[in-house]
Amino acid sequence: MNAGKSFNWRALIGFELCWFALVLWQHFALLPVALYWLYGFSRLARSERVAVLLILLLGIGIDALLVQLKVLQFADSALLPFWFLMVWAVFALAAVEFMAKVLTNPWLAALLGASGGPLSYWGGAALSGGVLQFPSPVLSITVLIIIWAILAVALGQGRRFYVQAS
Secondary structure: OOOOOOOOHHHHHHHHHHHHHHHHHHHHHHHHHHHHHHHHHHOOOHHHHHHHHHHHHHHHHHHHHHHHOOOOEEOOEOOOOHHHHHHHHHHHHHHHHHHHHHOOOHHHHHHHHHHHHHHHHHHHHHHOOOOEEOOOHHHHHHHHHHHHHHHHHHHHHHHHHOOOOO
16 A cells, blocks of 8 residues: 555445445355455555454454354354455455554544444344344444444554555
């Protein structure tokens, strides 16, 4: 990613389209989303690629734990479906390409994370045709608010470890 001051619109629009396609069409969207991810990933510096992979692993780990704790659940599956792993892959790419740049103020990051993260899950559940579910909606949303507030702050503050000095 260019360390310049311009906003990465391709990353924002690409992430939103990929998220929507994966949530709505799930496995049918895997190939085009994987190609988009590979394109974006190939354009990153080495330190940014490492950051994408670490965010991806962290996200999968968090959601796998949330499934085991019955905060989240997927219809007919005790595991995270592959299309959901790809949601994390495009999120990790977008986090490095543009989100972490926006999340540098910890209070703003916490506010955006606490609202945007859970709303993504809630919207995803509504669009997924019942595949993504919340066994206990109040507990689920509360846990997601806390996790995403912390995650957004960590993304914003962690940016200094992989951004190239300009």
